[in-house]
Amino acid sequence: xxxxxxxxxxxxxxxxxxxxxxxxxxxxxxxxxxxxxxxxxxxxxxxxxxxxxxxxxxxxxxxxxxxxxxxxxxxxxxxxxxxxxxxxxxxxxxxxxxxxxxxxxxxxxxxxxxxxxxxxxxxxxxxxxxxxxxxxxxxxxxxxxxxxxxxxxxxxxxxxxxxxxxxxxxxxxxxxxxxxxxxxxxxxxxxxxxxxxxxxxxxxxxxxxxxxxxxxxxxxxxxxxxxxxxxxxxxxxxxxxxxxxxxxxxxxxxxxxxxxxxxxxxxxxxxxxxxxxxxxxxxxxxxxxxxxxxxxxxxxxxxxxxxxx
Amino acid sequence: xxxxxxxxxxxxxxxxxxxxxxxxxxxxxxxxxxxxxxxxxxxxxxxxxxxxxxxxxxxxxxxxxxxxxxxxxxxxxxxxxxxxxxxxxxxxxxxxxxxxxxxxxxxxxxxxxxxxxxxxxxxxxxxxxxxxxxxxxxxxxxxxxxxxxxxxxxxxxxxxxxxxxxxxxxxxxxxxxxxxxxxxxxxxxxxxxxxxxxxxxxxxxxxxxxxxxxxxxxxxxxxxxxxxxxxxxxxxxxxxxxxxxxxxxxxxxxxxxxxxxxxxxxxx
Numbered sequence: 001x002x003x004x005x006x007x008x009x010x011x012x013x014x015x016x017x018x019x020x021x022x023x024x025x026x027x028x029x030x031x032x033x034x035x036x037x038x039x040x041x042x043x044x045x046x047x048x049x050x051x052x053x054x055x056x057x058x059x060x061x062x063x064x065x066x067x068x069x070x071x072x073x074x075x076x077x078x079x080x081x082x083x084x085x086x087x088x089x090x091x092x093x094x095x096x097x098x099x100x101x102x103x104x105x106x107x108x109x110x111x112x113x114x115x116x117x118x119x120x121x122x123x124x125x126x127x128x129x130x131x132x133x134x135x136x137x138x139x140x141x142x143x144x145x146x147x148x149x150x151x152x153x154x155x156x157x158x159x160x161x162x163x164x165x166x167x168x169x170x171x172x173x174x175x176x177x178x179x180x181x182x183x184x185x186x187x188x189x190x191x192x193x194x195x196x197x198x199x200x201x202x203x204x205x206x207x208x209x210x211x212x213x214x215x216x217x218x219x220x221x222x223x224x225x226x227x228x229x230x231x232x233x234x235x236x237x238x239x240x241x242x243x244x245x246x247x248x249x250x251x252x253x254x255x256x257x258x259x260x261x262x263x264x265x266x267x268x269x270x271x272x273x274x275x276x277x278x279x280x281x282x283x284x285x286x287x288x289x290x291x292x293x294x295x296x297x298x299x300x301x302x303x304x305x306x307x308x309x
Numbered sequence: 310x311x312x313x314x315x316x317x318x319x320x321x322x323x324x325x326x327x328x329x330x331x332x333x334x335x336x337x338x339x340x341x342x343x344x345x346x347x348x349x350x351x352x353x354x355x356x357x358x359x360x361x362x363x364x365x366x367x368x369x370x371x372x373x374x375x376x377x378x379x380x381x382x383x384x385x386x387x388x389x390x391x392x393x394x395x396x397x398x399x400x401x402x403x404x405x406x407x408x409x410x411x412x413x414x415x416x417x418x419x420x421x422x423x424x425x426x427x428x429x430x431x432x433x434x435x436x437x438x439x440x441x442x443x444x445x446x447x448x449x450x451x452x453x454x455x456x457x458x459x460x461x462x463x464x465x466x467x468x469x470x471x472x473x474x475x476x477x478x479x480x481x482x483x484x485x486x487x488x489x490x491x492x493x494x495x496x497x498x499x500x501x502x503x504x505x506x507x508x509x510x511x512x513x514x515x516x517x518x519x520x521x522x523x524x525x526x527x528x529x530x531x532x533x534x535x536x537x538x539x540x541x542x543x544x545x546x547x548x549x550x551x552x553x554x555x556x557x558x559x560x561x562x563x564x565x566x567x568x569x570x571x572x573x574x575x576x577x
Contacts, residue, residue: 016576050575055421057574078424085422089415093321105313106423142419 004067006031006080006153006184007052011061014047020208021047024061027203027213029153029184034175036199036216037188038292044208045188046086049157052186053083065153082146086157086188088138096126096133096141100148107149118144121170135162143171147178154178154185160194172197196288204292206299220286223294224261227269227284231256232277239276243268311425314433319440322403326441329399330448333392337452340386341459344379351376364520372539379462383453384539393536396445396476397483397508403441404487405500407434408570413496417575428571435488435563442480446473453542464542471541478556482532483508485559485566492566492573508532532558 007029014021022044029035039045050056052063054074063070065077090099104110119126124140133141139162146154154175160168175185175198189195195202196216203213214222224247234255240246245264251257262269266283273281319326347354354376358366366373375385408431411417421427450473457464487504494500511531518528528534535551 050418053418053422055418055575074421075424075426075429078422081422083418083422085418087415087418090419091416092414102313102317103423106311106425145419145422 004031005029005064007035007063007065007155007186009048009052009061009063012048012051012058012063013060014051014056015059020044021056022051022205022208025205025210026061027210029186031184032179032182033200034179034185034187034198036195036202037186037205038190038192038195038202038288039205040190040296043205045190045205046157047208048205049086049155049186049188052155053077053081080151080153082149082151082154084142084146084154084156084159086161088135088142088162090130090138090141092131093129095129096124099130099141099145100126103145104148110149114150115144115148118147121174122167123170136164136167139163140167143174147174152183154183154187156185157188158190159187160189160191168194192288192292202288204295206296211295211299216288219291220288223286223291224263225284225286226290227260227262227281229258229260229273229276229281230279231258232279235276240269240272243272310436311429311433314425314430315437315440318407318434318437321406322437322441325399325403326444329395330445333395333445334448334452336391336395337383337387337449337456338459340383341456344382344456344460344462347376347382364516378539378543379457379460380464380468380539380542383456383542384537387453388536388538392449392538393479393512393533396480397505399445400438400442400480400483401487401501401504401508404438404484405491405494405497405504407431407438407488407491407566409491409494409500410497412494412575413498421575426571427573428567431488431492431567431570435567438484438488439481442477442484446476446480449476465544468542468544471544471547472538475536475538475541475547475552478552478559479532479536481559482555482562483559485562489562489566489569492570 005028007027009025009027012025013023015023025044025048027035037045037048047056051058052065052070054070054077057071066080068076068080070077091102094102100115104115118124122140122144124137124144126141130138130141139160143159146156160171163171172194175187179185185198187195187198199216201213201215202219204211212219224245226249235258236255237248237251240248240260243264245262246269247261247263249259249261252259262283355374358371358373358375361371365371371385371389372381375381408417411420420430423430450469453472454469483504486507487500490503490507491497491500494503512533514527515531515533518525518531518534532555535548535555537545537547539545540547
């Protein structure tokens, strides 16, 4: 069944001359999962996606989509994929309808009912020429083009850049529905909140190398959660000094307001708070942003960013 | 080949096709009504032409006796210089846009997101280009036919067919070269520049070959050498092998373009 994996890369590597695009990227997507691919600009996300779409030839390694080699069988691969490029460029002189007709014609077998459904969903008017459209409307058109043939795999590179918050919400809903219908999604983004809401697993890439691939729940548990405590009487750092995993970030208001992070057992921390003159406290949920930043800080400390020729 | 892609390419080029074809037709039609005054002053024009250095006549494709017949007159006024330049601009603009414009405008990602091989997508554009070439050559021949009517002269149907073949082979060569350059270039301007450079070299090679006995072999590397429209119309001998080789150059260049594009790494 290995052949039927929606997406699989093995030591996928691409150099641009001496400059690394991505190196030794090995990842497998399971059917029906949303895989968040995170990294800052220039980390190698778009290079990875362009390798998957058969636009770039790998320097070494392989990428397969439903068993088809992404470079050698690029046309076959596209049968299974709905693709949203990171840099949205369309044919300015064509209207939205003309784009839909063109790509439906090139793909074949596109259900007009589904197209109308998507037009309604994204509240998009396909009448005007693309040159007159806002960035958000261009983005909507590209999303419709990627979804209209009902592909089993979506490869999305920054799919919501340019969309307003309402449309971002619609996009999240649509993606969840697609997942419920068994679709697999490779979602590249630097919008952590979006990945946080949607992804089952996350891969984090830095300087072209995959730092980790983990289920998002595991990832959240691995990293410290932030707490703020307000007290009726001042305390000092010593109040938490013996609790493993607790780190004081700052003490304000003469010791009446404490910011800390906890990576240890929450019961020990709550026990300690019960012994202190606590007026109120907040305990933030583990958010991907702090996880991501922590991973990046750790990686940066271990291997400072390499300057490449 | 993909019908949807062919239609898209034809639609993209329709205004280019329309304006170049109409413009060329109008230009060609200028010369039919001029023939009678020119014929009545034939000897003076002959003398005038003889006064020019051979190099200048060769450079502008003017025959030694430009007023000897209406075919020679058209060769001198239309097909010697203006038609090839317009045809090169028209076909090179269309051909060079085939791939390089998609890269230039950043539409290559979306264009190649469909389950059709790159070679088939480009082959579809080549078919559309062939259509524009046939149209441009046909309109040019139609213009010449109307000119002969206006001038009160006569040419056999074979003459027109021979003219169509000479024009078509020339356009095929230009189109093939332009698409080949487009398949390797990063921008449309670069593609048109490379194609233009090659064609300019061919043009100079033909002129030099006509001027220098020592460098006569240069005529073999030029698609301008077999471009003898006056002879085609008049039924005079034409280097048919050269015409065939021009057409073949276009076909081979197009096939090379398909191979190169199929394997091209599209790094930005």
